[in-house]
Structure formats: structure tokens, C-alpha cells
Amino acid sequence: MTRYTRWFWYEVWCALLVLRGAPYCRRYVAIYPALFRGLDLNNLDPIYDLQFEQMSGNSSYWHSKSCHLRKSAEILWDAWSRGETLDSGDTYRMIMGMSFELLFKSFLVANSIEIVPTHNLNDLAKLAGFTLDDKESSILHNLTGYIYWQGKSSTQINCL
Structure with a gap:
């Protein structure tokens, strides 16, 4: 039961x-x-x-939000792949980037490492203890751009 x-x-x-x-x-x-x-x-x-206060110190909450964003991105990708959406993939990439960001931050919270105020995925991955090869680093660099501006704005905002 x-x-x-x-x-x-x-x-x-x-x-x-x-x-x-x-x-x-x-x-x-x-x-x-x-x-x-x-x-x-x-x-x-x-x-x-x-x-x-309650959620910021809970790594499970951070991880759960990461999973929700990843699933949302998957739904967008599937629709985009079938030609059912007008999105060019920018929103998908932004959400995937945000999912990675929360995933890395969940590792930081779980290990009691202070979260730095950044969206830079390579920096967060390094802080969380991940070792990346050149291809992975390039992908995260690309997704970082979508988090900062490409997924939200039509032109680059001077924040990188």
C-alpha cells in the first residue's frame, strides 16, 4: 500500500x-x-x-527544475523536427542551456559550493568538477549565448 x-x-x-x-x-x-x-x-x-531560502539550498529542487527544462526542450525539439513549430531552434537551445545551468548548479549546492552569479556554462561546469573536452566546451559556449541573449532577444545584449 x-x-x-x-x-x-x-x-x-x-x-x-x-x-x-x-x-x-x-x-x-x-x-x-x-x-x-x-x-x-x-x-x-x-x-x-x-x-x-528553502529552495536555494536544496540540490534536489535544482536538479528537478533542470529535468523539467530538459523535458520541455525535448518537446520543442520533437515538434521542431516534425515541422510543427515556427521556432528556428533558438528557444530549444535556450531551454537546453538553462537546463545545463541548473544541473551544474545542483552539483554546486549538493557539494556546498557557493554559486557564482553567472550563466556561463563552461565556468559552472568547471566549478561543479566536470572535465570537458573541446567539443563539449564548444557546445556549452554556444548554449551560453542562447541563455544570455539569442533565445530571448533579436540582437545581442552587451552582457557577455
């Missing part, structure tokens, strides 16, 4: 509230009203700060 955790049921409850049209912040208020007494729902920064 499968036993489900409180967290599982909390997520189910949140999903049901969202399906019924509850705004993002309202679902938390419905479940944990004591946490929100006196909280201004027009200023949710304290909630986001708490969420960031």
Missing part, C-alpha cells in the same frame, strides 16, 4: 485550487491561514523570500 506524504497532499490541494481558478497566492492562504495573518497579499515578497 502506498502512503503519501503531507507534501504530496498539499500539492494535490494546490493543484485543485489552481484548477478552480484560485490565484497563486490565495491557495496558500486557503491551506495555511495562520501563516498569513496580517500579511499584505499585495506584497508577497516575504513569501517569495521564504520560498527562495
Whole structure:
């Protein structure tokens, strides 16, 4: 017999509230009203700060987000390969790059290594302890460009 955790049921409850049209912040208020007494729902920064604090040190969360992005990229690639999307592949490459970024950062978090504020995949791979050959390094360099600008902008932004 499968036993489900409180967290599982909390997520189910949140999903049901969202399906019924509850705004993002309202679902938390419905479940944990004591946490929100006196909280201004027009200023949710304290909630986001708490969420960031809890998730930023959890390598499983970073890895999970990496897997979600990779699956999203796979779906885009499949549609693009079949000619079902107008995207030229830029969005796919951006999402793949972001997936690698989160994967490397999950290794950093798991090993208690400080995350540097960069999107440079080669730097993150090196910090995470990966040894790359020239081809892998070139691919990560290419994907880094998509994270910075090619996946989002029509022209390069001076941030590299």
C-alpha cells in the first residue's frame, strides 16, 4: 500500500485550487491561514523570500527544475523536427542551456559550493568538477549565448 506524504497532499490541494481558478497566492492562504495573518497579499515578497531560502539550498529542487527544462526542450525539439513549430531552434537551445545551468548548479549546492552569479556554462561546469573536452566546451559556449541573449532577444545584449 502506498502512503503519501503531507507534501504530496498539499500539492494535490494546490493543484485543485489552481484548477478552480484560485490565484497563486490565495491557495496558500486557503491551506495555511495562520501563516498569513496580517500579511499584505499585495506584497508577497516575504513569501517569495521564504520560498527562495528553502529552495536555494536544496540540490534536489535544482536538479528537478533542470529535468523539467530538459523535458520541455525535448518537446520543442520533437515538434521542431516534425515541422510543427515556427521556432528556428533558438528557444530549444535556450531551454537546453538553462537546463545545463541548473544541473551544474545542483552539483554546486549538493557539494556546498557557493554559486557564482553567472550563466556561463563552461565556468559552472568547471566549478561543479566536470572535465570537458573541446567539443563539449564548444557546445556549452554556444548554449551560453542562447541563455544570455539569442533565445530571448533579436540582437545581442552587451552582457557577455
